[in-house]
Ligand SMILES: NCCC[C@H](NC(=O)CCC(=O)O)C(=O)O
């Protein structure tokens with residue numbers, strides 16, 4: 648593995664999921680990463696990704712350097728050929744070449760701006776890192792995808808032993824407009840398995856066809872939840888009316904009554920979660936969310952191990 652920015656960076660997603668679960672079973676420390684440095688660059692906040700990736704790198708014997716680039720570093724310019732006499736102070740091509748000189752592997756987190764779909768869906772920031780980095784790059788969540796999360800989610804589902812589950816990806820309310828990255832990425836990975844998948848969301852919240860091709864799409868949450876084995880919940884804003892949050896009439900919060908419609912289904916969410924908005928306390932307190940968060944460590948370790956083996 649060279650870069651890890653989407654499911655397309657692995658030849659065999661199922662084998663990678665197995666590797667994650669094997670690392671969890673046998674978590675003895677490795678020396679594979681001794682003398683190697685992982686650089687983690689954050690344009691946006693993080694709790695799980697930052698700590699689990701740092702822990703994974705430490706399990707492999709790597710050194711880790713971390714930077715919150717907004718505020719702590721210079722203002723970055725992304726456009727080529729700009730006369731930089733305004734507020735930006737350092738060009739992305741200079742910053743990335745310098746950072747990659749200090750690292751053997753680099754990770755970057757960059758959220759969608761939700762202003763211009765082209766800019767987000769062309770992954771402008773991530774691709775600038777890939778273009779200018781001299782070392783392998785791991786996405787720590789990009790504008791449109793969150794592969795480490797999705798790998799974790801598949802491992803968490805696989806771990807339960809149900810190889811042909813009914814999986815429902817349900818939209819849920821949120822006070823802010825959020826990216827489509829987690830939902831897109833979950834669909835990209837779950838559709839590579841034998842799961843029977845349904846996406847349910849209010850009208851106006853359709854995801855890009857690229858991710859829902861071949862997936863059942865519904866606008867009726869209660870019907871969709873019937874007999875579900877896993878209820879993966881996430882808010883996202885509109886793709887068609889890019890970055891907008893069209894009005895929603897019904898109550899889409901996942902509560903205990905809705906979970907009773909499922910096949911004793913397990914609630915999943917990537918976290919952080921707005922309690923009693925996305926789902927009620929009772930649902931979250933009886934869910935897989937902490938297993939998912941724990942599995943982030945082994946997902947990151949599997950990815951870093953595969954990258955280190957090819958350095
Ligand atoms: N990395 C996991 C999700 C990150 C982001 N959530 C958020 O920004 C939540 C922020 C809030 O609750 O205000 C998202 O939806 O893509």
Ligand SMILES: NC(=O)OP(=O)(O)O
Pocket residue numbers: 692693694695696697788796917918919
């Ligand atoms: N799930 C996840 O990526 O969490 P953080 O945003 O806290 O890293």
